[in-house]
Amino acid sequence: MTQHDHPTPYRADADGFFGEFGGAALPPFLVEPIAEVAAAYATASQDPEFIDELQALLSKYVGRPSLLYFAENLTRELGGARVYLKREDLNHTGAHKINHCLGEALLAKRMGKTKLIAETGAGQHGVALATAAALVGLECEIHMGAIDVAKQHPNVVRMELLGATVVTVEEGGRSLKEAVDSAFAVYAGAPDEYFFAIGSVVGPHPYPSMVRDFQSVVGREARAQILEAEGRLPDVLVASVGGGSNAMGLFDAFLTDESVRIVGVEPGGEGLDGDRHAATMTLGTPGTLHGMRTRVLQGADGEPSPVHSIASGLDYPGVGPQHVHLAELGRAEYVSVSDAETLAAFRALSRIEGIIPALESSHALAHVMRLAPTLPADAVIVANLSGRGDKDVDYVAELIREG
Structure with a gap:
């Protein structure tokens, strides 16, 4: 599961760079919280107990x-x-989203966080994260652009049924990019409570490698x-x-x-x-x-x-x-x-x-x-x-x- 399983030219370096791309370009107040995620994942990905728990859920739950x-x-x-x-x-x-959402939810619980927060576009990541949050006993907050809320209303209902709070984002283009911005702003205000569960192989290191490994x-x-x-x-x-x-x-x-x-x-x-x-x-x-x-x-x-x-x-x-x-x-x-x-x-x-x-x-x-x-x-x-x-x-x- 870890990015170090088979080092190749296609993997990131220790700072999260794939060649010239990747890394962690963060404002100072987010450097420490994201570094804590990287350290927690580096430890968890080598822990047989964490790996076994995730594999059991993928088999018996997914x-x-x-x-x-x-x-x-x-x-x-x-x-x-x-x-x-x-x-x-x-x-x-x-969808495939449940694969990494379970991994992120387990990691958040391991870190002592109480809330998961994320963006969603089509709603599949939001539904999967709300599902994982319900399963492991964490609160969940999903930010979604207003255009996508309208296009994907059934998934909004699903997220709410699963106990998540859905925040409709009206700024800018009112779609996925703005949903990411909105969720990041809330996370930045309370990183001790929240685990930011990015929904793709994007964002600062370790997320591109971590989400890939879970997928x-x-x-x-x-x-x-x-x-x-x-x-x-x-x-x-x-x-x-x-x-x-x-x-x-x-x-x-x-x-x-x-x-x-x-x-x-x-x-x-x-x-x-x-x-x-x-x-x-x-x-x-x-x-x-x-x-x-x-x-x-x-x-x-x-x-x-x-x-x-x-x-x-x-x-x-x-x-x-x-x-x-x-x-x-x-x-x-x-x-x-x-x-x-x-x-x-x-x-x-x-x-x-x-x-x-x-x-x-x-x-x-x-x-x-x-x-x-x-x-x-x-x-x-x-x-x-x-x-x-x-x-x-x-x-x-x-x-x-x-x-």
Whole structure:
């Protein structure tokens, strides 16, 4: 589980830098609280008792391992590579987010904190964190942009039913970036009480490595499962990238397998020629955001740009620093798909396989639908189906009605 399991050029150094990216760019009053998180995680990740408790919950509570499903109908429809889906949508709470939320909740309790606080976009991280808080007996406060509160109302209800306080953020673009800002401001006022449970592989060190480590169970399972199913490693891995936690969870176990092509898929929104997208890896430039040096969609003044995606969980103007590092090294490639392609993929998987995917996951599916027909029939693609689409059906129905 620890980042020191297999040191490679793809790992962060002791200060949390992946090459030039990452680190901990913090105001003075947050340096000590975040350093305490780093020290606590360094100890916990080597503690067999902590590891065993987390593994037991992943197995007996979340329902891991999740299935690696051969999408036979989709494969036949696309007429190319064999397509496998890592079914994180079948986890308790409906997405990959529960993997790291349980880890963060256990770490918070170990540190003596009484409250978990976090941001959420699509609501899946918020639901997962509220679930973990209820399980381990901590209070929970979730900050969510007003736009996302409206788009993802069922998840707001779920969080409240689980005992969480949901704070609606009306500032700025009223989406994920502002939710992070709002939650950080509250955390900064009472770090002794709160544990900030960042929902992706973003933020200051140790979060990009810590969240990746908690999510790495996805890739470890997928690696063993595809070897059993096909007798070899996949040719291509595909996952959606906003902050990038589901992608790093899948990619991590394959980073040293140079024969495996790794593709991250980000939101092209309404087109890359305007500002209605969140294609950070494609169009972002180096900058500092939320305590990390990474690529950022930003204006000439260095302020983060407004972003857009059909998927609330991907509309973020930054990205996890390890993704930037992988791109710089040429180990992973990053592409974008449009809102229209995403919606088409959402509808196609529902119709062809009887699986309703999250709009976030549908970005990965859209690229699979592009890629598979170009590959030979003996090629193998593994795509991360990071979440289920129950949360999106009302919003999608509205989009379909609007034409």
